[in-house]
Amino acid sequence: MKQYLDLCQRIIDEGEWVENERTGKRCLTLINADLTYDVANNQFPLITTRKSFWKAAIAELLGYIRGYDNAADFRALGTKTWDANSNENQAWLNNPHRKGTDDMGRVYGVQGRSWRKPDGSTLDQLRKIADNLSRGLDDRGEILTFYNPGEFEMGCLRPCMHTHTFSLLGDTLYLTSYQRSCDVPLGLNFNQIQVFTLLALMAQITGHKAGKAYHKIVNAHIYEDQLPLMRDVQLKREPFPSPRLIINPEIKTLDDLETWVTMDDFQVEGYQHHDPIQYPFSV
Ligand SMILES: Nc1nc(=O)c2c([nH]1)NC[C@@H]1CN(c3ccc(C(=O)N[C@@H](CCC(=O)O)C(=O)O)cc3)CN21
Numbered sequence: 001m002k003q004y005l006d007l008c009q010r011i012i013d014e015g016e017w018v019e020n021e022r023t024g025k026r027c028l029t030l031i032n033a034d035l036t037y038d039v040a041n042n043q044f045p046l047i048t049t050r051k052s053f054w055k056a057a058i059a060e061l062l063g064y065i066r067g068y069d070n071a072a073d074f075r076a077l078g079t080k081t082w083d084a085n086s087n088e089n090q091a092w093l094n095n096p097h098r099k100g101t102d103d104m105g106r107v108y109g110v111q112g113r114s115w116r117k118p119d120g121s122t123l124d125q126l127r128k129i130a131d132n133l134s135r136g137l138d139d140r141g142e143i144l145t146f147y148n149p150g151e152f153e154m155g156c157l158r159p160c161m162h163t164h165t166f167s168l169l170g171d172t173l174y175l176t177s178y179q180r181s182c183d184v185p186l187g188l189n190f191n192q193i194q195v196f197t198l199l200a201l202m203a204q205i206t207g208h209k210a211g212k213a214y215h216k217i218v219n220a221h222i223y224e225d226q227l228p229l230m231r232d233v234q235l236k237r238e239p240f241p242s243p244r245l246i247i248n249p250e251i252k253t254l255d256d257l258e259t260w261v262t263m264d265d266f267q268v269e270g271y272q273h274h275d276p277i278q279y280p281f282s283v
């Protein structure tokens with residue numbers, strides 16, 4: 001939690017104002033942030049200085065793992081986070097590749113589970129990683145990437161957290177996740193949970209201990225309409241200790257994640273938090 005608050009403070013102290021054409025809003029912007037999560041000791045990086053809707057963040061991750069391309073499927077899992085980008089951004093609404101209401105196009109999990117090869121067949125990046133790690137193999141290329149510049153125009157948004165690299169040292173699994181663009185008040189609240197949970201889940205289904213997760217962010221920003229709430233409300237609060245994430249031990253394979261897992265298979269213990277804060281969202 002301290003590292004999150006330190007990053008917010010650093011953006012306020014050292015950030016520079018940058019115009020953003022896509023949203024039409026200015027952002028206070030900092031380049032380069034490194035966050036580390038202690039998955040081995042179950043220090044769940046849940047924001048405590050406001051109420052965090054952590055189930056929505058895990059639902060979003062599960063949707064990526066399943067390769068969903070539709071905001072309705074995300075809603076069925078328990079998150080509305082893709083409603084705006086799939087249905088309210090004019091550039092995407094005008095895009096001939098959009099297949100109708102709720103379509104997100106070829107983003108995130110679509111690339112992760114069915115990357116298109118030149119011969120027309122598809123590649124399942126996550127299945128290959130899960131299979132290798134389950135056999136105790138790290139080929140130094142256990143990389144799940146959603147970043148496919150050749151298909152950017154076929155999706156509603158370029159992926160923000162775009163690449164996850166898994167590494168095996170002995171019987172301990174590590175994760176390094178890269179993010180090109182980070183809405184620190186809203187997006188990072190979810191992305192921290194997702195990086196932590198992705199490592200915890202992959203360790204569990206491949207039969208390894210979880211080590212640390214490293215989260216590398218390039219452009220970390222606060223939108224101008226979020227700044228007063230961050231500076232004058234959230235940063236004035238004292239954090240509480242980290243809660244713990246409990247994952248159903250019956251989740252044992254990638255197939256389990258793809259078929260029967262729901263948000264009921266995740267619990268949080270010891271979550272003390274301050275009141276919610278509603279940050280403005282930019283589409
Ligand atoms: N501007 C922007 N920021 C983002 O963080 C973001 C995007 N766009 N577009 C794609 C996804 C969607 N994400 C989202 C979208 C909405 C919330 C949000 O509204 N969160 C609220 C409450 C969520 C709830 O009630 O479930 C929050 O207070 O955290 C968070 C992340 C993250 N990403």
Ligand SMILES: O=c1ccn([C@H]2C[C@H](O)[C@@H](COP(=O)(O)O)O2)c(=O)[nH]1
Binds near residue numbers: 161181184188
């Ligand atoms: O997982 C996510 C997804 C998105 N965001 C934020 C980062 C930016 O504020 C916007 C995306 O805008 P771009 O113009 O494509 O950079 O969404 C996030 O923080 N986390």
